[in-house]
Amino acid sequence: MSVAAEQTLLAIVAGGGKLPADVAASVARTGRRMLIVAVRGEADPEALAGFDPVWVEWGQVGRMFEILAREGARDTLLVGSILRRPDFRAIAGDFGTLRRLPRIISAIVGGDDTVLTGVIRIFEREGLHIVGIGDVAPELLIGLGPQGRRKPDTAAKEATDSAAAAVKALGHLDVGQAAVALGRRVVAIEGAEGTDAMLTRVAELRAIGRIGRGDHVGVMFKGAKTSQDLRVDLPTIGPQTVKFAADAGLAGIAAEAGRVVMVSRDETLALADERGLFIAGVPSSKAVPWPNA
Amino acid sequence: MSVAAEQTLLAIVAGGGKLPADVAASVARTGRRMLIVAVRGEADPEALAGFDPVWVEWGQVGRMFEILAREGARDTLLVGSILRRPDFRAIAGDFGTLRRLPRIISAIVGGDDTVLTGVIRIFEREGLHIVGIGDVAPELLIGLGPQGRRKPDTAAKEATDSAAAAVKALGHLDVGQAAVALGRRVVAIEGAEGTDAMLTRVAELRAIGRIGRGDHVGVMFKGAKTSQDLRVDLPTIGPQTVKFAADAGLAGIAAEAGRVVMVSRDETLALADERGLFIAGVPSSKAVPWPNA
Numbered sequence: 387m388s389v390a391a392e393q394t395l396l397a398i399v400a401g402g403g404k405l406p407a408d409v410a411a412s413v414a415r416t417g418r419r420m421l422i423v424a425v426r427g428e429a430d431p432e433a434l435a436g437f438d439p440v441w442v443e444w445g446q447v448g449r450m451f452e453i454l455a456r457e458g459a460r461d462t463l464l465v466g467s468i469l470r471r472p473d474f475r476a477i478a479g480d481f482g483t484l485r486r487l488p489r490i491i492s493a494i495v496g497g498d499d500t501v502l503t504g505v506i507r508i509f510e511r512e513g514l515h516i517v518g519i520g521d522v523a524p525e526l527l528i529g530l531g532p533q534g535r536r537k538p539d540t541a542a543k544e545a546t547d548s549a550a551a552a553v554k555a556l557g558h559l560d561v562g563q564a565a566v567a568l569g570r571r572v573v574a575i576e577g578a579e580g581t582d583a584m585l586t587r588v589a590e591l592r593a594i595g596r597i598g599r600g601d602h603v604g605v606m607f608k609g610a611k612t613s614q615d616l617r618v619d620l621p622t623i624g625p626q627t628v629k630f631a632a633d634a635g636l637a638g639i640a641a642e643a644g645r646v647v648m649v650s651r652d653e654t655l656a657l658a659d660e661r662g663l664f665i666a667g668v669p670s671s672k673a674v675p676w677p678n679a
Numbered sequence: 680m681s682v683a684a685e686q687t688l689l690a691i692v693a694g695g696g697k698l699p700a701d702v703a704a705s706v707a708r709t710g711r712r713m714l715i716v717a718v719r720g721e722a723d724p725e726a727l728a729g730f731d732p733v734w735v736e737w738g739q740v741g742r743m744f745e746i747l748a749r750e751g752a753r754d755t756l757l758v759g760s761i762l763r764r765p766d767f768r769a770i771a772g773d774f775g776t777l778r779r780l781p782r783i784i785s786a787i788v789g790g791d792d793t794v795l796t797g798v799i800r801i802f803e804r805e806g807l808h809i810v811g812i813g814d815v816a817p818e819l820l821i822g823l824g825p826q827g828r829r830k831p832d833t834a835a836k837e838a839t840d841s842a843a844a845a846v847k848a849l850g851h852l853d854v855g856q857a858a859v860a861l862g863r864r865v866v867a868i869e870g871a872e873g874t875d876a877m878l879t880r881v882a883e884l885r886a887i888g889r890i891g892r893g894d895h896v897g898v899m900f901k902g903a904k905t906s907q908d909l910r911v912d913l914p915t916i917g918p919q920t921v922k923f924a925a926d927a928g929l930a931g932i933a934a935e936a937g938r939v940v941m942v943s944r945d946e947t948l949a950l951a952d953e954r955g956l957f958i959a960g961v962p963s964s965k966a967v968p969w970p971n972a
Contacts, residue, residue, distance in 0.1 A: 556848050556849065559841070559848065559865055560864060561864070562868065574870040574871065577858075577866045578889055579867070580889075587870075587880075596872070
């Protein structure tokens with residue numbers, strides 16, 4: 387990033403979870419000016435308190451764009467989860483939202499694009515430039531090699547390769563960011579249930595004896611879909627992932643380096659160390675060769 | 680099959696489930712002589728009663744091979760589930776099993792081969808020729824096109840293609856015989872949990888609103904893995920599959936024609952008709968083009 391870019395304002399539209407505060411803290415360390423627009427009911431007031439956020443109600447899209455324009459924002463980062471469904475009563479009170487509603491609706495229901503592609507287009511039509519976490523806080527992405535104290539052994543690398551092969555085989559389809567392998571056997575592939583639920587399934591399959599109880603090293607691999615827009619939809623791992631992976635008896639978590647975010651990095655790595663799991667970044671193009679580990 | 684083959688004895692080693700009786704009934708209609716060797720505690724005595732089975736205890740591998748040799752068996756079909764783990768006390772009483780034990784153990788624990796490949800080799804070393812359901816009762820395999828009263832519409836065919844694309848992408852890995860798509864979105868891929876558990880997961884994801892509740896047509900596709908030995912390890916669907924698919928709100932079940940067995944065909948199709956699901960066979964090489972349906 388150029389020095390000029392670092393001196394301009396960065397707008398962060400913050401949804402739920404720990405990640406918005408992680409990003410804000412990283413950006414703050416670079417000295418770049420920030421404007422945090424936090425979505426009420428989604429963003430975490432406590433975690434963001436130090437960053438002086440401006441709060442908007444859910445659905446106040448018009449007000450949000452007025453704030454961004456008034457502050458002269460251009461680079462904009464959308465980060466954090468949005469779990470609530472739009473409340474159309476809230477939208478009806480915001481004339482700026484109402485004016486944009488046809489565009490918003492067509493973004494959500496229309497065409498072959500994903501909702502997120504539509505959302506990006508709405509921001510771009512307001513003259514904003516959507517940036518990703520990799521642009522403003524690249525240290526939050528998982529790097530190459532072991533991230534915590536534990537290192538994957540040869541058997542763990544084999545399991546990683548098997549799980550990664552499954553994820554990569556599905557890369558062109560809109561499914562399957564993560565998979566679990568025990569030894570060379572892929573035992574679970576993530577669908578709409580999400581990573582945590584997939585790991586819980588592995589724990590249950592072990593408990594009932596449907597898969598081995600520790601005779602093979604188990605590893606979860608998580609990567610990004612080929613079609614994924616990494617500016618707005620980065621795969622993540624965090625403390626919860628470590629907890630569920632440990633409960634599933636896995637030896638560790640491997641992730642595609644540079645394309646997966648580690649939320650609450652210090653906490654995540656401390657928990658991994660405590661529970662004896664490795665967390666390692668593997669090269670993005672394929673799972674092997676491994677970096678010196 | 681040649682007339683000569685039809686006149687020779689067919690040995691059927693029967694494990695659990697309805698399929699052994701389905702096969703026996705089909706073979707009986709051809710007039711071919713049969714010898715059913717049923718495994719106690721696995722095979723269904725009631726379903727097989729009409730076929731005069733010889734019963735062997737679990738682990739009496741020696742006795743089983745003596746019976747097959749005495750009756751002059753050559754073509755042998757292994758069919759039905761084996762759920763119990765070997766009981767080594769039972770094996771110890773069977774000297775024919777004891778003599779073969781090194782071979783059995785190496786089949787089960789050794790090398791890169793699967794257990795089933797090892798089992799086939801054990802039978803072949805006894806001079807037996809392993810045949811598959813497709814050789815002796817091909818009408819039990821799902822044929823091309825709709826099998827019951829319902830036919831898949833265009834939307835269902837699109838969903839089928841999406842689910843099939845996921846299964847086929849994973850075909851070279853030892854995972855994923857089945858997947859579920861809602862519209863073009865693949866929402867579940869089968870791992871070690873099995874088909875029924877995957878369908879239950881889809882029902883749960885719908886119940887909690889994590890995936891749509893009927894706004895997209897849902898279809899399960901089931902196929903065979905590339906590496907699968909279809910003589911001993913055919914994917915199956917049956918009444919249970921229909922029940923779970925219906926509970927998951929799916930419009931139907933598509934299966935790779937000629938490579939998936941329909942267990943209890945009449946019952947399965949009657950249940951599918953009753954619950955409004957289609958069951959259709961799609962060409963093996965790829966999911967499209969569809970047969971005229």
